[in-house]
Amino acid sequence: MRGFGVRNVNDPQPVTLNTVFPLASISKTVTATALMRLVEQGKVDLRAPVRRYLPDFRVADETVSRDVTVWHLVTHTGGWEGQLSATDKGDETLARFVANLATNMQLAPPGAAWSYNNAGFAVAGRIIEVVTGKTFSDAIDDLVFGPLGLKLAFTRVGDVVAHSPAVGHVVGPDGTPVMQRTFTLGSSPPAGGVAMSIDNLLEYARFHLGEGLGANGSRMMARATLDAMQTPQLRKQGYDEDIGLAWHLRTVGNVRTVAHGGTFSGHILLLELVPDRQFAMAILTNAGSGWRLIQDVEREALRAYHDATFSPNQAIGHRGLNETLPSATPLAKQPQPTAYVGQYERPMNTVDVRVENGHLVVQVRPRGRDADAPMPLTFYGTDRAIVTAGADANASVEFLRDGLGAVQWVRLTGRIARRVAEPARGARPSATGIAQGR
Amino acid sequence: MVFARLAIATALLVVLVILVLAAPPHGQTVDDPVFDQLSALITAKMAEYHVPGVAIGVLRRAGRRCAASAYATSTIRSR
Helix, strand or coil, rough: CCEECCCCCCCEEECCCCCCEEEEEEEEHHHHHHHHHHHHHHCCCCCCCCHHHHCCCCCCCHHHHHHHHHHHCCCCCCCECCCCCCCHHHHHHHHHHHHHHHCCCCCCCCCCCCCCCCHHHCCCHHHHHHHHCCCHHHHHHHHHHHHHHCCCEEEHHHHHCCCECCCEECCCCCEEECCCCCCCCCCHHHEEEEEEEEEHHHHHHHHCCCCCEECCECCCCCCCHHHHCCCEEEECCCCCCCCCCCEEEEEEECEEEEEEEEEEEEEEEEEEEEEECCCEEHHHHHCCHHHHHHHHHHHHHHHHHHHCCCCCCCCCCCCCCCCCCCCCCCCCCCCCCHHCEEEEECEEEEEEEEEEECCCEEEEEECCCCCCCCCEEEEEEEEHHHHHCCCCCCCCCEEEEECCCEEEEECCCEEEEECCCCCCCCCCCCCCCCCCCC | CCHHHHHHHHHHHHHHHHHHHHHCCCCCECCCCCHHHHHHHHHHHHHHCCCEEEEEEECCCCCECCCCCCCCCCCCCCC
């Protein structure tokens, strides 16, 4: 392990092995670990409806509200808008957040179109609270941090700031890093609110690679349960990889990786396991540009340690942090754009897909502010495109189809927007068409 | 017969001691040239992408960690 550089530029104390970093979305694996302990104890059933535990649970679509299961929450397949943040209300944060989902837009039937979903993990965290009768923070202390002996692992901002935290940064106008204010943790405690030192994070990784033993050597979880978390639950439609229970599963060369990234408030982070090699790597940065560093270092580490490199045109999926495609050779014959052209929507923006100067472009129009720059696309696979210029060059954009073969969604940065205009053929998907993976 | 058993037990003990000495205990750091190469890469990338701080940890065979140390970088200045 090593620490490089400084915790924050205003008070440039060195990063050490005890520096506490917000883990952002890596927290989702901690939430899933706690949840799976409750599954082992018979207190939660992954296939049970969410309403078994939260009788008042409601999103905009009543059928989904009734039928969605705990499994959907921890596989990012609830299908509703997921990019929502929970306002800090202390111990009531999750109860209030879940109560306010009643008008949350349904973008796809559960399981139909994989889409990164913070809100789903917040609901899972609320289930943990209700089942244990404790706050999420206390439950995580009892179910994960305590048994693993993690002393520099926290879910409360008040604890984090007392333990040498790294502070996030963005690149300022003159190109140098500027502190991101104010200091906060992730979008909600279960989706992004865990903070840890690199030392504790490696202990956590060791647990997920090991036999399920806690710090005192006693059985904490069955190895079979840890395996289940790392087993493909569903192909992330449009990507060449799967989702486990919270973990993102990607094969690079002959190596199967189990990973989660994190992005929040000027921090970009990655935890990656290679279970077959009993290998783990964590890279924690305190800059919004840190994903580029992580990408370069992760790919070099996989090559150097495991002789693992990506396949040509491998469609890598969103894992909680930005990545660019390792390679993308444009199709010799580009598809007709008519299948993709149209307007797509999310609660916070619309996404225009149109033809400009003979090329397909995608443009995000956030509600209440100017539109982002149009991004030119080139297809490198069926319904798989790459941005060819601009700040997002080499990012992937996927188009997803319904069961009848009609393009119904466009996905940017792992999040879908649903098509507003009627598709060229076929009917819009019904909310009752709930798909369940393994 | 007793002598043979004693010899076998002694040999096993010697093998066990060698194994214990060869494998660092839980959490101990070990030298790792690849990790050193990654460290050099990180230092370069911190400057290239303007990243003030990085922590990296590698766990190999779930029991061995790479050498640990802390660095400061001259590419970052206080504002």
